[in-house]
Amino acid sequence: MTQRGLLIVLSGPSGVGKGTVRAKIFEKSQKFSYSISATTRKKRVGEEDGKDYFFKTREEFEEMINNEDLLEYAEYVGNYYGTPLSYVEEQLANGRDVFLEIEVQGALKVREKMPEGIFIFLTPPNLEELYNRIVCRGTDASDVIEKRMLKAKEELELITLYDYAVVNDQVDEAVRKIEAIIESEHLKVSRVLGTIKKEVED
Numbered sequence: 001m002t003q004r005g006l007l008i009v010l011s012g013p014s015g016v017g018k019g020t021v022r023a024k025i026f027e028k029s030q031k032f033s034y035s036i037s038a039t040t041r042k043k044r045v046g047e048e049d050g051k052d053y054f055f056k057t058r059e060e061f062e063e064m065i066n067n068e069d070l071l072e073y074a075e076y077v078g079n080y081y082g083t084p085l086s087y088v089e090e091q092l093a094n095g096r097d098v099f100l101e102i103e104v105q106g107a108l109k110v111r112e113k114m115p116e117g118i119f120i121f122l123t124p125p126n127l128e129e130l131y132n133r134i135v136c137r138g139t140d141a142s143d144v145i146e147k148r149m150l151k152a153k154e155e156l157e158l159i160t161l162y163d164y165a166v167v168n169d170q171v172d173e174a175v176r177k178i179e180a181i182i183e184s185e186h187l188k189v190s191r192v193l194g195t196i197k198k199e200v201e202d
């Protein structure tokens with residue numbers, strides 16, 4: 001029987017660089033499956049439907065909620081974001097590690113449903129740096145930036161509910177640390193034991 005994959009949840013405040021870190025991890029290796037989220041937010045320049053997100057209307061998204069098609073969802077700065085459940089289940093069952101890159105409320109909901117996941121909180125070096133990153137990105141109007149900053153302060157307080165904290169000061173360093181976390185999780189005796197026992201029995 002294939003050993004179930006690991007569910008890796010990368011979370012943290014908006015603007016902390018989750019997207020950049022995740023893109024770098026996927027650039028380096030094909031060993032993880034990335035769960036593409038559904039959202040009702042407008043597509044940004046350069047984004048593609050089915051690659052960056054599944055872009056949905058509010059009605060379509062609410063239908064997914066009602067049909068229980070989502071592992072989790074959250075309303076974030078006026079839009080819905082959610083993780084399609086079937087893809088995650090299918091990949092884990094096939095022994096693939098699945099990577100979610102989601103905001104904090106959603107990550108906490110995943111923790112309730114799949115506590116065996118690995119929950120990694122990416123933090124900014126400080127709040128001033130976070131503000132600069134959101135402004136420099138140039139994709140949000142000033143009222144949205146204010147909302148994102150307020151939210152970020154609330155989210156930082158939830159760090160204690162995670163398994164690991166990684167400071168995103170230098171992207172390459174953050175990537176290296178996340179890869180090291182995943183590798184050591186794979187080596188946990190509780191995970192390895194099943195395989196060894198099976199070999200001894202065979």
Ligand code: 5GP
Nearest residue numbers: 014037038073074081082083101102103106
């Ligand atoms: P953005 O609008 O900048 O693409 O994303 C806003 C926030 O939503 C980011 O923190 C991003 O990680 C988060 N996000 C993206 N997909 C999901 C999802 O499926 N569920 C939840 N809860 N958050 C998500």
